[in-house]
Amino acid sequence: MNRYPLWKYLLILAVICMGALYALPNIYGQSPVVQVSAKDDVAVTENTLERIETLITDAGLEHDRVVIDGDSAVVKFSDLDAQRKAQDLLKEKLGGFDTAMNLKPNVPDWLADLGGSAMNLGLDLRGGVHFLLEVDMKDATANKKRQIRSDVTATLVKQKIPKRKILWKDNELTVGFRTQADLDKAVDLIEEEFTELTISTEVSGDSFDLKGLLTEQSLNAIKENALTQNLSTLRSRVNEIGVAEPIIQRQGLERIVVQLPGVQDTTAAKNILDATATLEYRPTDMENNAQLAAQTGRAPVGSTLYYEKGVPVLLKNRVIATGNQLIDAQATFDQQSGSPAVSVQLNSMGAARMLEFTKNNVGNLMGVVLKERIPLKKDEVTGEMQYRVKEEVISNARINGIFSNRFQTTGLGTQKAASELALLLRAGALAAPVQIVEERTIGPSLGQENIDRGVMSVQIGLAMVLVFMLFYYRMFGLIANIALTINVVLMVACLSLFGATLTLPGIAGIVLTVGMAVDANVLIFERIKEELREGNTVQGSIKSGYDKAFSTIADANVTTLIAAVVLFAFGTGPIKGFAVTLSIGIMTSMFTAIVVSRAIVNLIYGRKKRLQSIAI
Template sequence: MQNTFPLWKNLLILIIFMVGLVYALPNLYGDDPSVQVSSTRETKVEQAQADLVESAIKAAGFGVKSFEFKEGRVLVRFNNTDDQLKAADLLRDKLGSDYTVALNLAPVTPEWLQSLGAKAMYLGLDLRGGVHFLLEVDMDAAVKQAEERYNEDVRLALRSAKIHYHSVSKDNGYIKVKLKSADEKPALLSLLGKDFRTLDLTEPAAQDEVWLKLSEAEIREIKKFAVAQNMTTLRNRVNELGVAEPVIQQQGQDRIVVQLPGVQDTARAKEILGTTATLEYRLVDVEHDVQKAVRGQVPVASRLYYDKNGSPILLDRRVIVTGDQIVDASSGMDQDGQPMVSITLNGVGATKMGKITQANIGRPMAVVFIEYKVNTKVINGQKVFHKEKVEKVISVATIRDAFSKRFQTTGLDSPEEARNLALLLRAGALAAPVDIVEERTVGPSLGQDNINKGVTSATVGFVLVLAFMAVYYRLFGVVANIALAFNVVILVAILSMLQATLTLPGIAGIVLTVGMSVDANVLIFERIREEIRNGNSPQSSIFLGYEKAFATIFDSNLTTLLTAIMLFVFGSGSVKGFAVTLSIGILTSMFTATVGSRMIINWIYGNRRVEKLSI
């Protein structure tokens, strides 16, 4: 009997190993502490700004590895984190708020690997260092904001339906509608049943009054939406920090966990996460003189704003819709080839927009961005945070036709501005304020210490296993060691291709995988020994050893795989990291132990007469 694989199977195994080796390589190169300078929505990074960044850093004498300027971004690599932090502070002072200066860890992967799409695994907070925030969503504020919206919506609906009312007011969670005459009540009830079915209705003793209140189901939806919207908003804001693979997940009913691996500037992270922003659509006041408003003569029904170029613009005091009524936004080109943003509103917002635009065709409408920035000042050596309200008009477009649920915003300067505006409309507004209730910082040195200890533990375990296998199973043990190295390479390659986040529990999963892989080889080799003791020939023993041990290996690995899947489904955070590496490791170990090692054994023993096996 000869033990051989067909040529195609040998080539397939070798190709898998070579591909795995290529995609595992980026993890050997590491990262450079870097500072990234990118544009805000209103400005772009040009060559002049890139030259300014380079000259400022060179003048300060920081240890710089390289300057890179491409795709409208400047990336400066440094020799150490101290120079990185000092340079970031210097550039923020030099460039001001027109540009985003973010700390980053830039990979040192060679270009030929990058061209193949090969990237290193992301490192989690415990390995890379960074900051951990626990944010609490102000649910009461979310409900109050909803009550304010419904209060305005009811008032507008009454006017549109020509139902005469004395007052619409909020009182202790109720929206109280007082009519001018009890005769108007049937019309009011009909309107409420049609447009405000989510509100609970109460009829007090007074015949000319109706009280409305948010239903329990509506309150639950509002709170659920507030958390979901805030998570989306925070995820997009984190992009400003240049963070790779942040962790943003819900904890409980009203809390959000935010982990930012690699972030060393905690103050900057707080400024980004703590900012509260919203959007408003308002009609432009074309009847009054904006210059008089600038001089202080602002009409009662209007408000004075400024656009992104600093020019004054007079807007209607009445708000049409706000950002939290936008359910979707996407950028593109209109029929004339001009950049535009396509917007979708929810039901209430669509109704309001339809009625307003129907009555104001030909009139310009503006988008107002309102932001509460958290700025940092150093007072008596201490960092102090204070909120600053910023309001500006980011877009003005003429209403060409009546529209409601879906419409387009035009008048934008570039496709890039359209993309940024769409992003802002989709997730630029926090649905409710958030408070940072817990903050933890993992320093880069501690993260590096975790990496060193994790690598040391994996290396020591790996070497001990290699030594045991080589001594106890001789040549077959050496083959098992080669298959084991093959297994680790493929495992790391798959994790890198999936861009998984490696954590300390993930390293534990890799170490356990090493043991699982060797366990499979031990089962095979002991079975081969047993067949030899039963009097079978060496070639038959090899064949029977691999064939008969497979069922046991498959059974034991399947049960472990099912356990790992359950850990991933029901676990969270670090448990998921352990489950991911263990699950992938089980599959790769089965492949390398039953196929990879057998290919090598076939090369050694398969095509010759064998009297004795080195096992």
Template sequence: MSDFPRWKYALVALVMLFGIVYALPNAFIPSPAVQVTANRDAPPIDPSIQQKVTAALAKQSIATGEVIVQGDQLLATFANTDVQKSGADAIRTALGDGYTVAFKLQSSVPAWLRAVGARSMPLGLDLQGGVHFLMQVDQDDVLDKQEDSYADDIRGLLRDKNIHYESVARNVVHGTGVAVILHSADDRAKSSDAIANEFTDLNVSNGPNTSDRFVLNAVIKPEKLRTLSSGTITQNLETLRNRINALGVSEPLIQQQGDNRIVVELAGVQDPAEAKKLIGATATLQYRAGIGYPNDPAAQDAARTGNIPPNANLYYMRGTHAPVLVSKRIIVTGNELTDASSGTDTRSGTPNVNVTLNAAGAKKMGDFTNDNIGKPMAVVYVERVVDTQMVDGKEVRTPKITETVINDATIQGAFSRQFETSGLGSPKEASDLALLLKGGALAAPVDIVEERVIGASLGQDNIDKGFKAVMLGLALVLLAAAIYYKLFGLVADIALFFNLVILVAVMSLIGVTLTMPGVAGIVLTLGMAIDANVLICERVREELRNGSTPHAAIRAGYEKAWSTILDANVTHLIAALALTTMGTGAIKGFGVTLMIGILTSLFTSVTLTHAFTALIHGHRKLKTLSV
């Protein structure tokens, strides 16, 4: 009789139920949709915008599933991609340039499944379509920033050493280092020794001199330049990952190509406009010492005459465009922020960004505010955008940097690590800025030099082919097992089917992105999963030939085959783990699918088949087995 315990029956039933529930969302095909978000100066999304969009679609007789407002976004669903495109064109015409209209695939999974955390498996670029960006990192900007930093440090060093100098500034010719101008040969010699001892990454040499001007050149060493270049790429990769994760794109591909390029692939993003705005942006904040307040006489005079004090920059306030003089001295920048979140100022009711500084930034901010209570401090919003124009039939991209003051207020008391910045135009602008700051600042600007959109129709063709491959492989394996092993083969077929169901359920639950290599991993998993049942069936046959009773043969077959099955799957698991941990992109996707498939196969091929076999044969007398 059967010795299969009842708790294992319960376990098998629960796992089968789990597989069915969490694999079911993949049967619901997502609906083509259009997502609308408000740009910086546009009115926020509200019911009036919803009515305007509904009226525009009805006017052009474009059928839509639903038009709903979700937070600060509006979503309109359509029956197919052709109607989706027509709907997007109609919405753009109705709303104008103040809103970003992007394509999207909206999940159609029922609410009761979503309530238990069930969701469809995200699809990769090759299955779902999406956008491909090739981005060029501006390494020259890194060199300029580093030379400016060295210039500041050298000025501080010379002041500490009481060495008088005329000026310390980055050379006009790019990449030629920092020029230090002194008044005597003795000062130059002292400066040379001090700089060489303090900054070992600089090559210091004498430059041309006149009767009263002695020049010293400090140039960054080649090995330091290589380290800077490598670090820039690494930081940009990490920053882009943070920003794209905030977009909600599942398992994006972000990797380095060559010395100064980065490849970004975003599955499911059919309109690249919103993604480009976020991943290419270099918006950040600079906290600077203020010289005056907006519209004070000195600022108005500087704006009118162009005579700006040498220690100041002339900026304009966001919104009012009032001139304001701001010190060139930067206290902290966005690079020193560790966290940022958007909110609302409790006193003024205006949008703000709550920021948290790292230890170094907190010390600098604490020292400055403690020494300058009652004086102004300006918050400068720095944004770099790329202006794209068509010249002679070619796309020309021109970087443009805008700097505006969003806040210029009096320091009421000392603060350091945590504080808030107000003066932002809208809640969405505060949210976008917080997202950029939290994701980190790009170490160097990036320009998109190549852009491709992979249509959803091509992805659907890949899905159809992948589905046919899985079904064909599954059908052939099921047929071969049923013919050769009869009833035991049919039990193995049921286990193989549930292996596929549980594999899809686990991948969906943990959010594994399915790609074509992942489909290959599923097909390979199904092929390998039947091996365990072949071993079990052959062991049972062997026991029957040796004269064992049917029940004893079943028991011995599972016990003796287990060690062989475990050994074989452990070696497969090690290989899959190596692919997962060391591989990237398609290789990693294949490894993850294979690793999950091996684990599910161990359960279904042994425990699930044993449960079904015990259920069929366990409570009746047997003369032989259909194996």
């Protein structure tokens, strides 16, 4: 009646062993480390390791050995004070290298080879950096106006409608025509193509003007789209630099919060977050002399003077393709010269324009302009953001064949420069520049204090539940305690395997789950006692207790699980952390309370045919 087949016991044992194995990495903790990586395309070598070792040893800082981890050298320390001193020392003494403080799990190699990893810790537990970014909505509106002006011009040219002028004044676009017929054609065309504009006309003498007004609703939509695109771009960029479980969310109408757990050196993160880089592919002016233009300071009409590594270059103002038409970008090497390059893939529109240009310009030169807009600070008088615009030609190469959607951009100097450019292009351009208006670093010491308090709360809660169950239900209480302990182990294992991020609210979810997990056992044990009072046999009471309590347990846990799923779907960072631990805890507690505890009861009491009493 109360027996499991051997395979079921073995399966339960296998699940418990697997859970214990993958929960194990969390007991090893983390150590503070300093990562050293080259600024330029210089590999970290054994000589670099020896130099780092000598500097740290001479300074009397206790540390583990220096090892190579990927493209960086990593030095592990026993305390945060030594880590900070070592970073200051290496930053001062090591020229040509970047240094960053971080935390690294102490998982043994054999366990890591089996796929074991510790739980990701949130900003409140691990420490890290917090940025508050402000989106320049004025620039977003200006970008949209430039795009509308360019698109209106292209539409009129395509339909062969000649215009006399086109310009913006405040939020109103004016397009002038020479005849009433041209104006009428343009009104029908622009009303259909540009729904964000409210169209009207103004005729005065021989002036026939179309007026397109950006309404308040359209302006709000532009700002909303800019914020949404910036959120998406920032998420892509943060994913590219490999930060585990970042928090990126909007705050109000113009601001974005970015939290990067584990990052303690903010320089690299800031360079990625507020960078606005894009490429423009332009024809080289083959007819005019770039040196003469540089000497006179005047470029010919239709061309712009640039510099490629100090050498003047004249490029046509016509843009063949831009970074906005880019689908993918990967750092690679040029097959002919072996120099660093970025392999580029364009969308259909960009590919068509590139194909048309290269087909007619084999043997001519094409320039690649890298454009960066670097935010500085707000003007104290106007309150507007100030920028430094950097434009340079990174390549001015000869077109040796016809190509369209796939080709390489060379002339980047170092492999690191190629990787950074590929990252920015791949992640996408910001719809509008952002400025970091608030920056906070949460030290790992504060995070460790939060961890200690969170672990203590789990331990106290678990201990109180174990004592109560043992006192009130005796032998069955001991069985429930074993199941409850296994439940905590399985919950930690699942959080580790799924790569979930543990935060303070997540620890609260674990504490709540510990309290809730015993509910199922209480329902089962009370049902068994009720069956015994009604005169049922002991074996029959055990079977009925588990069978009849199952539907009640399932109903209670499924409704709680639904609530947890809703919290995860609609909540933000901390709420999601609570929902994840609660969801996993519900599933593991049902398994341990119903399956594991039943297996233990069956092992103890199931083989006794004439069982007269049980300790419950």
